Amino acid sequence: MKGRKKRFQWGYLLLAPALGFILFLEGSALFMMIAQSLGFLNYTGEDAFTFAHWQQLFSRNFFDNLMYSLKIALLASLICLAVVYPLCLSIQKMPGKKTWLSLWKIPLFIPALIACSLMGNIIAYNGALNTVLLALKVIDKPLSLRNDAWGVGALLTQVWKNIPFMLLILYSAIEAVRKDVLDAGRNLGAGRVRLFFEVTLPVTMPSALVATIMTFIKVFNDYTISKVMGPIYPSTLSNLMHKAAYTLNDWHSAACIGCLMVVTSIIFVKLYTWLSDQITRRLS
Amino acid sequence: MENSLTIKNVSKFYGSFQALDKINLAVPEGQFVTLLGPSGCGKTTLLRIIAGFLSCEEGEVYFGDRLMNDVPPEKRDTAMCFQSYALFPNKSVYENIRFGLRMHKVPKEQHKKLVEEAMEMVNLTGLGSRRPYELSGGQQQRVSLARCIVVRPRLLLFDEPLSNLDAKLREKVRVEIRQVQRQLGITAIYVTHDQAEALAISDRIVTMSAGRIVQNADPRTIYERPNSKYVADFIGTANIIPCSVESREGDRFVLKCAYGTLRAIDRDCTLQPGAQASLLIRPEDLFLAAPGSENAITGTTRTVVYMGNVLDMFVDVNGTSLRAGITKENVVTENAPVTFAVKPDRIRILEA
Numbered sequence: 001m002k003g004r005k006k007r008f009q010w011g012y013l014l015l016a017p018a019l020g021f022i023l024f025l026e027g028s029a030l031f032m033m034i035a036q037s038l039g040f041l042n043y044t045g046e047d048a049f050t051f052a053h054w055q056q057l058f059s060r061n062f063f064d065n066l067m068y069s070l071k072i073a074l075l076a077s078l079i080c081l082a083v084v085y086p087l088c089l090s091i092q093k094m095p096g097k098k099t100w101l102s103l104w105k106i107p108l109f110i111p112a113l114i115a116c117s118l119m120g121n122i123i124a125y126n127g128a129l130n131t132v133l134l135a136l137k138v139i140d141k142p143l144s145l146r147n148d149a150w151g152v153g154a155l156l157t158q159v160w161k162n163i164p165f166m167l168l169i170l171y172s173a174i175e176a177v178r179k180d181v182l183d184a185g186r187n188l189g190a191g192r193v194r195l196f197f198e199v200t201l202p203v204t205m206p207s208a209l210v211a212t213i214m215t216f217i218k219v220f221n222d223y224t225i226s227k228v229m230g231p232i233y234p235s236t237l238s239n240l241m242h243k244a245a246y247t248l249n250d251w252h253s254a255a256c257i258g259c260l261m262v263v264t265s266i267i268f269v270k271l272y273t274w275l276s277d278q279i280t281r282r283l284s
Numbered sequence: 285m286e287n288s289l290t291i292k293n294v295s296k297f298y299g300s301f302q303a304l305d306k307i308n309l310a311v312p313e314g315q316f317v318t319l320l321g322p323s324g325c326g327k328t329t330l331l332r333i334i335a336g337f338l339s340c341e342e343g344e345v346y347f348g349d350r351l352m353n354d355v356p357p358e359k360r361d362t363a364m365c366f367q368s369y370a371l372f373p374n375k376s377v378y379e380n381i382r383f384g385l386r387m388h389k390v391p392k393e394q395h396k397k398l399v400e401e402a403m404e405m406v407n408l409t410g411l412g413s414r415r416p417y418e419l420s421g422g423q424q425q426r427v428s429l430a431r432c433i434v435v436r437p438r439l440l441l442f443d444e445p446l447s448n449l450d451a452k453l454r455e456k457v458r459v460e461i462r463q464v465q466r467q468l469g470i471t472a473i474y475v476t477h478d479q480a481e482a483l484a485i486s487d488r489i490v491t492m493s494a495g496r497i498v499q500n501a502d503p504r505t506i507y508e509r510p511n512s513k514y515v516a517d518f519i520g521t522a523n524i525i526p527c528s529v530e531s532r533e534g535d536r537f538v539l540k541c542a543y544g545t546l547r548a549i550d551r552d553c554t555l556q557p558g559a560q561a562s563l564l565i566r567p568e569d570l571f572l573a574a575p576g577s578e579n580a581i582t583g584t585t586r587t588v589v590y591m592g593n594v595l596d597m598f599v600d601v602n603g604t605s606l607r608a609g610i611t612k613e614n615v616v617t618e619n620a621p622v623t624f625a626v627k628p629d630r631i632r633i634l635e636a
Contacts (some may be wrong), residue, residue: 180370183337183366185383187363187441189359191383203373
């Protein structure tokens, strides 16, 4: 008996917009980047397979920039997480919480350059922070926080800019924790802090993980804030990539840096996921 | 016997709305007390005040001799079974039940034994490693019960725990709840709007309406000797019609109503001849009788419904409806004349 020919399922076409977006926009950029890192698709005409660009990449300069990017991204995402949890819990209990939430979202709409100027005014040599600390006699001379070697200025700006983003994700997750479940916990003898670690934290861990990973990737790939507020050297990999492509006109090295940024992001996403699984398991 | 719980003049307001109005209640140790009433009568508010989730504007709550008004929920030594089970979604059944032991700092080496005992009591043996979402509604409520009893609380609180279960399971779990409570001798406060559940499970029923206690009595008294039309109507099915007291001799009354002239014996009634009142006859207290019998009521059947265990009938008596429930062995057809009778001591006289 002849096998029946399978009919084409027209419903699959509904996937086209999403698949098209991923395959065309993201896939093509990824393909170009990998190809360029291997010597192909050169804008200036040279077009040959080579590992030379990868070999040149692993210099002290690259590792300094990589470590700086990781440091700022890791610290910014963890500080945001540490700030956002208590913030969400206190907003939840505040009268007029909708207004408070709207106010906290304001930094989301401020462009990075404006955020840098704002933070610059606060942490400048004669800025608000130094003035207050000097007046309170906490310090005897103004702190140099803008464009400092450690990256405090960039870190503070990243935290300020990303807290609302994380708040947006985590607040709805915390709101979704059922009140009767928390009541049951209190009823069985758990205080508020214990209840947070026993129930709220594990239940909201998946959302916290998403928020942390997204913040990490945003900060890791940042260009503007590091350029304006960060140290002259080292800087983020995005700055290094920009310098390679536009100042040195070396698009192949820029593509290699791009590839490594993607790989690093994937490694850290895996790492965060593993870590949060461990924490959730321990708290359950 | 010492009172486990004493509530004195407790009032609660939500803005200008008064949810509880000077509630007074004493619950002896080991009793199973049900707060019964329709939605919005204040029963859950009272339960949440007892648990410490809500504070009251006026009045005092005592556990034994200890004033609890300012004691937070985690220090009250109560445990509550919620309508929605409220299990910790991130924990296994075993860990859910063990939670209270950890919070009460019970030595670790006792945990396994106590949790397994509690699981056995509520027929959950072997399900310890499951997550709440892997359980049926009935099993989840059993976990919730085990989680409460494992800590041997001073007060076991139930907030409509069976509302989300189907009818058959509801009956099964309510029997289990009662058995466990009796076995452990823990004082229990149970909130429900289901009068059948309240009658089946309680030592005492506290009937509430609009933030007040209307009647606080044992189930038999609540059902057979309700103190008001409200309680009579809310608990079970009832024929309640206006009547007038024609004469009285001690606790014997002659009443005139739409069903005719009836004799009643009611030791609680204080009404005098000439007073307007309401008369209560439970459908199951009516029985088929020959015309002319004592307390005979004659009418025409309008609807006869076969309910399995009884025949549920609506009878037209002089333009007034009478509901009767008689054993299924009787044969009654619709639109036929029928005569019922009721014993005088099965008629209750209530204030109009």
